Amino acid sequence: MWFKNLRIYRLNDSVKHTPEELNEALAQFEFTPCGNLEPVKYGWTQPLGRDGSEYVHAANGYIMICMKRQEKVLPGAIVKETLDEKVAEIAEREARSVGRAEKQSLKEEIIFSLMPAALVKSSYDFAYIDTKNQLLVVDTSSANRAEELLSALREAIGTLKTVPLTPVNTPRAVLTDWLTGGEIPADIEVGEECELTSLEDGRSVKFKHQDLWIDEVSRHIDSGLQVAKLVVNWKDSIECIIDDQFCFKRIRYGNEITEQADNHSGGSAADQFDIEFSVMALELSAFISAMSEAFGGVDDNA
Template sequence: MWFKNLRLYRLTEEWTHTPEQLNEALEAHCFNPCGSLDPLRYGFIEPLGRHGSEFIHVTNGYIMICAKKQEKILPAAVVNEHLEEKALAISEAESRSVGRKEKQTLKDEIIFSLMPKAFAKSSLDFAYIAPQEKLIVVNSSSAKRAEDLLSKLREALGSLRCIPISAKNIPTQVMTHWVQTGKLTNDFELGEECELHASKDERVIRCKKQDLTADEMLSHLNSGMFVSKLAVTWKESIHCVLDDQLAVKRLKFDDVISEKANERNPESKAEQFDADFAIMSGELKNFITALLAAFGGETDPV
C-alpha cells in the first residue's frame, strides 16, 4: 500500500462530504468485471480488498480510496493476422482487391468476434484525500491514470473541483540551479541520477549512479542544457525522482519509516493497512510541505 509515485491535486473548494456519504457514492460506482464484449471496465473497490467491506478507509482524517481497471488484451498482431487472412480470402474468391474502408469494417468484425476470448488484465489505482489540507494525493506515475481516477471520483460525487498543483518557480530552473550550485533547501539533498535536456535541440542525457556535482555535469549545464528529472533525498529518509511537472516518481521510504508501522504490532491485514497508511500519510504531509516550499511555494488556484 506504500505509495511509489505522487501526483498532487489541490481542492479549490472545501471538502464537504462525510465519510458515510463518500462511501455510498463510491459504492454506487463500484467496479464490475468486463463482460464478454466489454473492452474495459473501471470502478471503485474496497481499499482493503477482500479484507474490507467499505469503499473508503479513514485514518487520522485522511481518506484512502481505490479504483480498479480491467481491460481486455487483444494484441494488434493477432487482429492484423486475422484481417490479412480474411482480406486475402475475399480477394481470391471475388477476384478483387479489398479497399481501406472495407478492411476497417472487417477489422471491427474481427475485434468483436475475438473480444470474448481475450484475456483480461487488471490494475489498481490508489489515492487519498486530505480534507484538512485541501489535497488529493494519487499514487500514479502517469498523469492520464491519475486523471482517470479523478474523473471517476467526479462522476461519483457529481462535482469535484481540483487542479494539479503547480509551483511558483519553474521546476526545471530550480533543479538546474540545485545541480549547478549543489545547494538545496528544505532538507533536500542531491541523489545520483538526473536527466538533462538541451534548449536548442533534442539532445537528452541520462545520468545514473553519478556524482551530479562533477565538472562534466556542470559543463553540460553551462552549454545550455537543463535538468528535467532529478533524484533527491529528503531528511535522509525519503528518496525519489522529481520531474519537470513536479510529479514525484520512484518514491521510496527508508526502513526507519516503514518500521514505525510495525511497532504498533498489527494483528491483522486491516490493522497493518491502517498502521501503514497512518505513518505514510503523516510523513508525506511534511514531505509535500517541504517540497512545495523548496520550489517557491504554490501558485494560487485560479
Template sequence: MWFKNLLIYRFTKPFTLSPEQVEEKLHEHAFKPCGGQDMSTLGWVKPLGQQGSELVHTNNGCIMVCSQRQDKVLPASVIKDALEEKVLTIREDEDRVPSRKERLDIKEELVFDMLPRAFVKSRRQFAYIDPKNGWLVVDCGSHNRAEEMIVLLRESLGSMPVIPLAAKNTAYHTMTEWLKVAPPSGFELGGECELIDSADEAAVIRCKNQELTSKEILNHIDSGMLVKKLALSWSGGLEFMVDDQLVVKRLRFSDLIMERAEDVHTDSAAEQFDVDFSIMNAELASFIPALLEAFGGEDTSHLEAA
C-alpha cells in the same frame, strides 16, 4: 499500499463530504467485470481488497479510495491473422476479392465473436483525499492515467475541483540552481538527473550513478542546459525523483519509517494496511509542504481567482 509515485492535486474549494457520504456515492460506480462485449470497465473497489468491507478507508482524516480498470486483451495481430484467413477463404471459395467495406464488416464480426473469449487484464489505482490540507494524492506517475481516476471521482461525487499542485518558482531553473550552488535545507542531491537543452528540448542528457556537482555536469549547465529531473533525498526519510512538473516518482520510504510500521503489532492484513496508511499520510503531510517550500512556496494565484 506504500505509494511509489506522487501526483498531487490542490482542491480549489474545500472538500466537505464525510467518509460516509463518499462511501455512499462511490457505491453507485462500483467496479463490475467486463461483460461479453465490453472492451473495458472502470469502477471502485475496496482499498483493503478481500480484507475490507467498504469502498473507502479512513485514517488521520484522510480518505483512501481505489479504482480498478479491466481491459479485454485482443491483440491486433490475432485479429489480422483471422481476417486474412477469412479473406483467403472467400477468394478460394467464391473466386473474388472482398471490398474494403466488406473487410471492415468481417473484422467487426470477428471482434464481436472473439470478445467473449478474450483474456482480461486488470490494474488498480490508489489515491487519497486529505481534506485538512486540501490535497488529492494519487499513486501515479502520469497525469493521463490520474485523470481517468479524477474523472471517475467527478462522476461519482458530483464534482472534483482540483488542479495540479504548482510552485511559485520555475522548477527547471530552481533545480538547475541547486546543482550550481546547493540544494535547499533538508534536502540532499542523489546520483541521478536529466538535463535538457534550453534551446532545444529534444536534446537530452541522462546522468545516472554520478556525482551531480562534478565539473562534467556543471559544464553542461554552463553551456545552457537545464535540469528536468533530479534525484533527491529528504531529511524526513524519503528518497525520490522529482521532475519539472513537481511529479514525484520512484518514491522510497526509509528503513526507519518502514520499521516503525513493522514494530506495530497487528493481527490481520487489514490492521497492517491501516497502520501503513496512517504512517504514510502523516509523513507525506510533512513532506509535501517541505517540497513546495523548496520550490519557493505554493503558487496560490489560482486559488485567489477561484
C-alpha cells in the same frame, strides 16, 4: 499499500462529504467486471480488498479510496495475423486489393469478434484525500490514469474542482539551479541520477549511478539543456525522482519510516493497513509541504 508515485491535486472547493457519506456515494459506482463486448470498465472497490467492506478508509483526517480498472487484452499480433489472413483471402477470392478503409473496417470486426474470449487484466489506483491541507494524492505515474480517477470521483460525488499542485518556481528552473551551484535546502540531498532535456529541439541526456557534479553535466546544461528529472533524498526518509511536472516517482521509504509501521504489526490485516496508511500519510504530508517550500511555495493562481 505504500505509494510509489505521487500526482498531487489541490482541492479548490472542500470535499464536504464525511467518510460515511463518501462511502455511500462510491458504493453507487462500485466496480463491475467487463461484459463480453466491453473493452474496459472501472469503478470503486474497497481499499482493504477482501479484508474490507467499505469503499473508504479514514484515519487522522486522511481518506483512502481505490479505483479498480479492468480491460480486455487482445494481443496485437493475433489481430494482425487474423487481419492478414482475411485480406489475403479477399484478394485471392475477388482478385483485387483491399484498401485502407476496408482494412480498418475488417480490423474492427475482428476485434469485435475476439472480444468475448479475450483475457482480462485488472489494476488498482489508490488515492487519498488530505482533508487538512485540501489535497488529493494519487498513486500513479500516469497523468491519464490520474485524470480517469478524478473523473470517476466527480461522477460519484457530483462536483470536484481540482488543479495540479503547482509551485511558484518551475521545477526545471529549480532543479537546474541545484545542479549549477544554486542553494539546495538542507534537508534535501541530490542523488546520482538525472535526465537533461531541451524543450526546443528535443535533445535528451541521461545520467545514472554517477556523480552529477561532473563537467559533462555542466557542459550539457551550458548548451541549453535543463534538468527534467532528478533523484533526491529528503531527510533519509524518502528517496524519489522529481520531474518537471512536479510529480514524484519511484518513491522509496527509509527504514525508519517502514519500521514505525512494522513495530505495530501483529493485529488484523485491517489494523496493519490502518497503521501503514497513517504513517505514510503523515510522512507524505510533511514531504509535500517541504518540497513545495523548496520550490518557492504553492502558486495559488495556477
